[in-house]
Amino acid sequence: MKLFNDLADFSVAEIDDLLTLARRLDEHPEPRALAGRVLALLFLSPSLRTLSxxxxxxxxxxxxxxxxxxxMSIHGLESRYGIVMDGVAAEHIREAVPVIASYGDAIGIRAFAERTDLERDLADTQFAEFRTLVDKPLINMESAINHPCQALADWKTMDELGVPRQGGKFVLSWAYHPRALPLAVPTAAVHMACHRGMDVTVLRPEGFALPDSIMSKARKAAESSGGSLRESTDRREAMEGAHVIYAKSWSSTQHYGDRLGDEKARRELTDWCVDEPWFEPAREDCRFMHCLPVRRGVVVADRILDGPRSVVIQEARNRMVAQMAVVYRMLRGD
Amino acid sequence: MKLFNDLADFSVAEIDDLLTLARRLDEHPEPRALAGRVLALLFLSPSLRTLSxxxxxxxxxxxxxxxxxxxMSIHGLESRYGIVMDGVAAEHIREAVPVIASYGDAIGIRAFAERTDLERDLADTQFAEFRTLVDKPLINMESAINHPCQALADWKTMDELGVPRQGGKFVLSWAYHPRALPLAVPTAAVHMACHRGMDVTVLRPEGFALPDSIMSKARKAAESSGGSLRESTDRREAMEGAHVIYAKSWSSTQHYGDRLGDEKARRELTDWCVDEPWFEPAREDCRFMHCLPVRRGVVVADRILDGPRSVVIQEARNRMVAQMAVVYRMLRGD
Amino acid sequence: MKLFNDLADFSVAEIDDLLTLARRLDEHPEPRALAGRVLALLFLSPSLRTLSxxxxxxxxxxxxxxxxxxxMSIHGLESRYGIVMDGVAAEHIREAVPVIASYGDAIGIRAFAERTDLERDLADTQFAEFRTLVDKPLINMESAINHPCQALADWKTMDELGVPRQGGKFVLSWAYHPRALPLAVPTAAVHMACHRGMDVTVLRPEGFALPDSIMSKARKAAESSGGSLRESTDRREAMEGAHVIYAKSWSSTQHYGDRLGDEKARRELTDWCVDEPWFEPAREDCRFMHCLPVRRGVVVADRILDGPRSVVIQEARNRMVAQMAVVYRMLRGD
Known part of the structure; x- marks a missing residue:
């Protein structure tokens, strides 16, 4: 494996194969498998789970x-091309990225979310630039529009919980958050659930529809896996019979890069905080998923997060387990 | 071993056993003993020795x-319960702590010293909360009221120096410092010396007595180990025949959480800077101990720190050696 | 090897021996060679390549x-002696350095460049003080006046490129930079090229001559290796037949520690930005070397850095490979 950038690059069989490896490495540790091997980790925006x-x-x-x-006080990294670097930044990513990659057998990069130009972010332009700078196996540790490690961990978590693939009902719900957040996680989550063959509903207020290109990519995955995808603004209808609600806030794509416009659009939406009444039409054992970090009392009520529905810690632990399979496959090839 | 939180949880025989293991691992390295095992380290306040x-x-x-x-720019961690997280903090310790623990085979936590409510700190309330969030072996890397790793290293250091247990005279002395510091180290040190069976004197100015609960816990340890504990404000009398002076500044417990009151109480006490004349009534080979970091010319004179009495580097190195035994016991069980 | 502080401490044969080991470890990994061994890394100024x-x-x-x-919020480290530490710094290097060293089998230290007193920096006074505080094998990870790891990596890079030792023409060129930079890299580079037996020219504007002691040390190395050293302010003449141009900015030694004087001296020198016309009198395959980080469009033109002349990534990777040999030799002795 030379690139782990998008779960869409992998068939369901290949994903199952990765998850089988992940489970094996978790249950039967191989503390010599990657002896002397180095993973370079470059974060251009902060992280807790991915870092750890x-x-x-x-x-x-x-x-x-x-x-x-x-x-780190690494003098700031410049990413614009053709610029005269007489300001604060003392190093350009065109040097920094290949140098860091040269010290590793593989490299993981977390990009910064630019969130100024929707088309640019949808094309994952920045991460695509990074790809041209690296000749080592490369892991997307979250880019403007993707988060394949989170998606793989979430898939694994649903497998462990016995959430069905065919016929499993997955609700990706927008949630309130004081700030306009990136599209990476909702994009990865909606595609993952479709790719897994589930019946997926994107529940969100007016003005917060996911972009067409994201929806059509997910819909294509659903079609080939025997699942389905639809949208709704009606909480009650969307949650009907749900196995899982996956909560996540994201920017209004109508106001992308326009902080004040986005703020105005979300101002009245503070009741989009997942709480027990949401689950009334769902299956009794409906689970609550979230990629973390999550704001308590804002995105979700304490009683949900602290109650039996929540599987957020399991999801987070599965990040590590899923990533063990990814680096194992990348660095050993078997 | 599931918990290393307080040296009081271990008998003298168990401590000797840990120190024997520590010495063995130092002299006969076992570079395969914990292959593939992960220690998660969570610092909520800064550190140099513990970190390294x-x-x-x-x-x-x-x-x-x-x-x-x-x-790290991890968005700040919220620790209050039942709060609506619409401010700066993007993650709550109720998620962060279990997640971080889930990546390790054991976890060490350094808490932040709240120092607002003495009763709360004496009960080590915050660290007790952390304990409920973790289902892995847990190491106290300094809490509001304890520092068992320091205590174990100090015990080992005195063993190496031949400082007697029975009949060894240990003076824990308050020292001047421009800021009100936590109670963790003096609490751990006074108990450790009593538990080791030594004759212990707490030397401190008026207004800086250690709280009753700390003193009575230490006194109980002294009684069961054949040692003794007393207090003094008289430097000359306290240092009579001392084998060791252990210097440390701490908050005035009369003004706990009251920065101005504490400042006023310590203002006239700048002569509580350990210097050679202090040692006149002590044994000729009386040692100077300190947990570091230490302010030169404030807590202790340069000539003491740079002279033959000082064993502070040995104490610091013993942190690593003692902790090797703790993690070895935790992660291997043998 | 107890000390890696200066390439001048090693004969050409010893350097060849280190580079042979470096190549061997790169081509035939030894992932068990230093099992259980610890390198302590203390940075007193920031770093990316050295850190990684x-x-x-x-x-x-x-x-x-x-x-x-x-x-890290390590409270700041005090380095002045005999001071009363009642300010911000809570720890002195006289404790911090030996403690950190005590946790490692060897220690690497990156000093901060003081740049206030030229004589003090030329004598590498601060690093010499660190040496007295450490009783472990010690690596200079860049001091006020040296950077032996960079020098060793650069030597290796030229070997790989087939740049001849005897008769190889090496131009160390000053370049424009908005800030007054330390002398460590140019000092290490000019000595390294002389020690390698090359014909070396220091190309620099008036007012930016390297100090006499640096030049005479390099000249001595050239003499014993069969090379030569000269200075020039004439770009065209200096570049005649060059195999390599090594670009680096440095402080005006006439205005050392005088920021405004230095700024005035360099203000008119923005055309000292290496670009293709510089190479006209050089060999067709003349290489561009730089230690990184480098400011694009300021120190060197994009087309050079992105073109076939540039070997800066190879130099940076060789840092790791060369350092593998250094730590191997230090920690195994064979």
């Missing part, structure tokens, strides 16, 4: 990782 | 550690 | 590293 789970994954397999992150 | 020594300990045993610290 | 490459080097050899850096 990749380091832990490498140690468990007998290798190691090093981290370059925005917390 | 736990990472080094894990590498020496063939495993590894990852670090989450307040230096 | 030493960690990667240790992982590749089966050991590990921990990092203490100025990004």
């Amino acid at each position: 789970s990749f380091q832990a994954a490498m140690i468990r397999l007998g290798g190691g990782a090093f981290v370059i992150s925005p917390d | 020594s736990f990472q080094a300990a894990m590498i020496r045993l063939g495993g590894g550690a990852f670090v989450i610290s307040p230096d | 490459s030493f960690q990667a080097a240790m992982i590749r050899l089966g050991g590990g590293a921990f990092v203490i850096s100025p990004d």
Whole structure:
């Protein structure tokens, strides 16, 4: 495996194969598998789970990782091309990225979400530029429009919980958040659930529809896996018979890059905080999923997060386990 | 071992056993002992020795550690319960702590010292909350009221120096510092010396007595180990025949959480800076101990720190060696 | 090897021996060689390549590293002696350095460039003080006046490129930069090229001559290796027949520590930006070298950095490979 950038690049059989490997490595540790192997981790925006789970994954397999992150006083990294660098930034990504990659056997990159130009972000332009700078196996640790590690972990979590693939009902619900957040997680989640063959509903207020290109990519996946995709603004109808609600806030795509417009659009939507009444039309054992970090009392009520519906810690742990399979496959090839 | 939170949880025989293991691992390295094992390290307040020594300990045993610290832009961690998180903090410790623990085979946590409510800190309320969030072996890397890793390292240091247990005279002395510091180290040190069976004197100015609950816990340990505990405000009398002076500044418990009151109480106490004349009534070979970091010329004179009495570097190195035994016992069980 | 502080401490045969080991470890990994061994890394000024490459080097050899850096809230480290520490700094390097060293089998230190007193920096006074505080093998990860890891990597890079030792023409050229930079890299580079037996020219504007002591040390190395050293302010003449141009900005030594004087001296020198016309009198395959980070459009034109002349990524990767040999030799002795 040379690139882990998008779950869409992998067939259901290939994903099952990765998850089988993940389970094997979790149950039967191989602390010598990646001895002497190095994963380079470049964060251009902050992280807790990704930062921890990749380091832990490498140690468990007998290798190691090093981290370059925005917390470090690395003089700032310039990413614009053709610029005269006489300002604050002392290094350009055209040097920094290949250098960091050259110290690793593989590299993971977390991009920063630009959120100024929707078309540019939908094309994942920045991450595509990174790809041209790296000749090592490359892991997308979250880009403007994707988060394949989260998607793989979420798929695994639903498998473990016995949430059915065919006929499983998955609701991706927008939730309130004080800030306009990126599209990466909802994009990855809606595609993942469709690719898994589930019946997927995107529940969101007016003005917060996901972009067409995201919806049609997910719909195509649903079609080939025997699932379905639809949208709704009606909470009650959307939650009918649901196995899973996956909550996540995202920017209004009508006001993308326009902070004030987005703020105005969401101002009245503070009741989009997932709480027990939401589950009334759902299956009794309907689960609550979220990629974390989550704002308590804002995105979801405490009683949901602290109650039996929540599987958020399991999802987070599965980040590490799924990523063990990814790096194992990348660095050993078997 | 599931919990390393308080040296009081261990008998003298159990401590001797840990120190024997520590010495063995130091003299006969076992670089495969913890292959593939991960120690999660969560710092909620800054650190140098603890940060370095736990990472080094894990590498020496063939495993590894990852670090989450307040230096990282992890959006701030909320710790209050029942709050609507619409401010700066984007993640609650109720998620962050179990997630971080889920990536490790054990977790070490350094809490932040709240220092607003003495009763709350004496009960180590915050650390007790962390305990409920973790189902992995847990190490107290300093809490509001304890520092068992420091205590174990100090015990080991005195063993190495031949400082007697029975009949060894240990003076814990308050020292001047421009800021009101936590009670964790003096609490751990006074108990450790009593538990070791020593004759212990707490030397401190009026207004800086240690709280009753701390003193009575230490006194109980002294009684069962054949030692003794008393207090003094008279430097000369306290230092009579001392084997060890252990210097540390701490808050005035009369003004706990009241920065101005504390400042006023300590203002006239700048002569509580350990210097050679202090040692006149002590044993000729009386040692100077301190947990570091230490302010030169404020807590202790340069000539003491740079002279033969000082064993502070040995204490610091013993942090790593003692912690090797703790993680070895936790993660291997033998 | 107890100290890696200056390439001048090693004969050409010893350097060849190190580079042979480096190549061997790169081509035939030894992921068990340093099992359980710890490299302590102390950064007193920021870093990207050094930080990453030493960690990667240790992982590749089966050991590990921990990092203490100025990004961490470690309360600030005091370095002045005899001072009363009642200000911000809570720890003195006289404690911090030996403690950090005590956790490692070897220690690497990146000093901060003081740049106030030229004589003090030329004597590498600060790094010499660090040496007295450490009783472990010590690596200079860049000091006020040296950067032996960079020099070793650059030597290796030229070997790989087939740049001849005897008769190889090496131009160290000053380049424009908005800030007054340290002397460490140009000092290390000019000596390295002379020590390698090359014909070396220091190309620089008036007012930016390297100090006499640096030039005479390099000249001595050239004499004993069969090379030569001269200075020039004439770009065309300096570049005649050059195999390599090594670009680097540095402070005006006439205005050392005088920021405004230096700024005035360099203000008119923005045309010292390496670009294709510079290469006209050089060999057709003349290479561009730089230690990175480099400011595009300021120190060097994009088309050079992105073109076939540039070997900066290879130089950076060789940092890791060269350092593997250094730590291997230090920690195994064979």
